[in-house]
Amino acid sequence: xxxxxxxxxxxxxxxxxxxxxxxxxxxxxxxxxxxxxxxxxxxxxxxxxxxxxxxxxxxxxxxxxxxxxxxxxxxxxxxxxxxxxxxxxxxxxxxxxxxxxxxxxxxxxxxxxxxxxxxxxxxxxx
Numbered sequence: 001x002x003x004x005x006x007x008x009x010x011x012x013x014x015x016x017x018x019x020x021x022x023x024x025x026x027x028x029x030x031x032x033x034x035x036x037x038x039x040x041x042x043x044x045x046x047x048x049x050x051x052x053x054x055x056x057x058x059x060x061x062x063x064x065x066x067x068x069x070x071x072x073x074x075x076x077x078x079x080x081x082x083x084x085x086x087x088x089x090x091x092x093x094x095x096x097x098x099x100x101x102x103x104x105x106x107x108x109x110x111x112x113x114x115x116x117x118x119x120x121x122x123x124x125x126x
Contacts, residue, residue, distance in 0.1 A: 020074060028071025035064040 039057045042048060045058060069075045069088070077085045 024071060028067060029068045030070070032064060035060050035067060 039060045042053050042056060047053070075084050075088055079085075
C-alpha cells in the first residue's frame with residue numbers, strides 16, 4: 001500500500017518516513033465519495049425511517065472520519081512516534097464529553113420546558 005523508508009535525523013537516530021502514492025490518495029477519494037453518496041441517497045430517496053436514517057448517517061460519518069484521518073491526514077500509531085495518535089485519542093475523548101453533555105443538557109431542557117412553550121404550542125409570543 002505505501003512504501004516505507006528509514007532515514008537518519010541530525011542526531012543519527014532512525015526516523016520512520018512514510019511515502020504515500022497517488023494510488024493511496026485515489027483510494028481515499030473513492031472511499032470518501034462512496035461514504036458521502038450513500039447517505040445522500042438514503043436521505044433523498046427516503047429509503048429508511050427517519051430515526052433509522054439518522055443512526056445510519058452517523059455510522060457513515062464515523063467511517064468517513066476514519067478514512068479521512070488515514071488517507072488524507074496520514075494519522076497512524078507510527079507517525080510522529082505515536083504522539084499524533086495520542087493527540088487524536090485526547091480529541092476523541094473531549095469530543096465525546098462535549099457532545100454527550102450537550103445532548104444531555106438539550107434533552108433535559110426540552111423535558112423541563114414550561115407548559116405551552118414547546119414546539120407544538122399554539123401560543124405565540126408578542
